[in-house]
Amino acid sequence: MDYPDICIAGAGIIGLSLALELHRQGSRVTVLDQGEPLSEASWAAAGMLAADDPDNPQELYPLSVLSRSLYPGFINRLFDLGGVAVPFHTSTTLQEVNPDRAENTRGLTLLAPEPLSLLLPQLHAEPHRFVLLDEHSVNPRELAQALLAAVRATGIDLRSHTPIRMVRSRSGGIEVHTSSEILTPSRFVDCTGAWGLTAMPPGQVRTMPRKGQMLAVELPRSFPLHLVVRTHSIYIVPRTTGAHAGRAVIGATVEDAGFDKTVYPSEIARLRARATELLPALADAVEVETWAGLRPSSSDGLPLLGQVSERHFIAAGHYRNGILLAPATAVVMAQLLAGQKPQVDLSRFSPMRRG
Numbered sequence: 001m002d003y004p005d006i007c008i009a010g011a012g013i014i015g016l017s018l019a020l021e022l023h024r025q026g027s028r029v030t031v032l033d034q035g036e037p038l039s040e041a042s043w044a045a046a047g048m049l050a051a052d053d054p055d056n057p058q059e060l061y062p063l064s065v066l067s068r069s070l071y072p073g074f075i076n077r078l079f080d081l082g083g084v085a086v087p088f089h090t091s092t093t094l095q096e097v098n099p100d101r102a103e104n105t106r107g108l109t110l111l112a113p114e115p116l117s118l119l120l121p122q123l124h125a126e127p128h129r130f131v132l133l134d135e136h137s138v139n140p141r142e143l144a145q146a147l148l149a150a151v152r153a154t155g156i157d158l159r160s161h162t163p164i165r166m167v168r169s170r171s172g173g174i175e176v177h178t179s180s181e182i183l184t185p186s187r188f189v190d191c192t193g194a195w196g197l198t199a200m201p202p203g204q205v206r207t208m209p210r211k212g213q214m215l216a217v218e219l220p221r222s223f224p225l226h227l228v229v230r231t232h233s234i235y236i237v238p239r240t241t242g243a244h245a246g247r248a249v250i251g252a253t254v255e256d257a258g259f260d261k262t263v264y265p266s267e268i269a270r271l272r273a274r275a276t277e278l279l280p281a282l283a284d285a286v287e288v289e290t291w292a293g294l295r296p297s298s299s300d301g302l303p304l305l306g307q308v309s310e311r312h313f314i315a316a317g318h319y320r321n322g323i324l325l326a327p328a329t330a331v332v333m334a335q336l337l338a339g340q341k342p343q344v345d346l347s348r349f350s351p352m353r354r355g
């Protein structure tokens, strides 16, 4: 039989971005997903490319900066391949910081009250607690459409509703078991996000779901919002172009609830109340949608990027930043799979670390 060079488990943004990168390098790639492609965390996200978020772990910074720099090329390539454009919806984020923790701001200047009030007169917060970040956002659902169109245009073998039951190393190869066949690619990459197909020995880092509930509102006409507003407990991300222009996404809860994706009106009300406290104009905003997604977290909050055994690799656990980190993850994982030194040091993300 004709088996792929590389088999990827999981058709989220991580698995499909990697598939495109490997295809570009000439590999024959098969991607299997247990459900529909891009219908889990990669669909549920807010879409902030938050490389400078002070709440991110410091260890993520080099990968985040690389990914941010790759983004324009990444979305241009999706357009060239599949013909679907991915616009940036915002280019600025008003970020709350703790001024007592200088290391958080990475040298950014705190905003003086005057420019801040010019920027967003409706903000109810202490101005000295905010910085302005040069940060973009995308709509993950537009990104999903573009990524899927690009993957389909390449002829990458993408199979929906094909859960991988087991992966087993055997002498000189690796077996990928579905319910109907056993694939024997030369290498396998686990990109199953929160599900974590790769069995980790006790004490070793592992992936786990972290639920996030969110809502979208129609902004009042009197309150056009063109930047992201983010505190340590809430973010408001406007959509500024396309079919959903004039809406804003408000998120998100962070919960350990297993694989439960139920949306609870009490949690949505709490998010709304917090957002309205910050931006009182949101009191008049009409709720248009609620949903929940499962962030792929890990036992130490860092992604797992690397080699598990000779032919078995993993790229998972991107937690709150998988939309941002997808282009860089694809590049460094493709380098690793090609036997090259990744351009960002991945030792801190080793899947063999203790967690």
Ligand SMILES: Cc1cc2nc3c(=O)[nH]c(=O)nc-3n(C[C@H](O)[C@H](O)[C@H](O)COP(=O)(O)OP(=O)(O)OC[C@H]3O[C@@H](n4cnc5c(N)ncnc54)[C@H](O)[C@@H]3O)c2cc1C
Pocket: 009, 010, 011, 012, 013, 014, 015, 032, 033, 034, 035, 036, 037, 038, 039, 040, 041, 042, 043, 044, 045, 046, 047, 048, 049, 050, 162, 163, 164, 165, 191, 192, 193, 194, 195, 196, 197, 211, 212, 213, 214, 251, 252, 292, 293, 294, 295, 296, 315, 316, 317, 318, 319, 320, 321, 322, 323, 324, 325
């Ligand atoms: C509420 C919320 C807000 C977020 N906001 C942002 C944000 O603003 N910015 C940002 O950068 N990130 C954000 N994220 C995080 C981001 O969405 C994730 O880090 C990213 O989508 C992870 O991508 P993934 O491909 O690893 O996982 P997923 O998109 O979850 O894909 C994993 C895939 O693996 C498949 N799978 C699982 N098990 C198997 C199996 N056994 N066989 C075959 N397939 C399998 C699943 O069906 C799924 O399709 C947010 C996440 C949530 C939930």
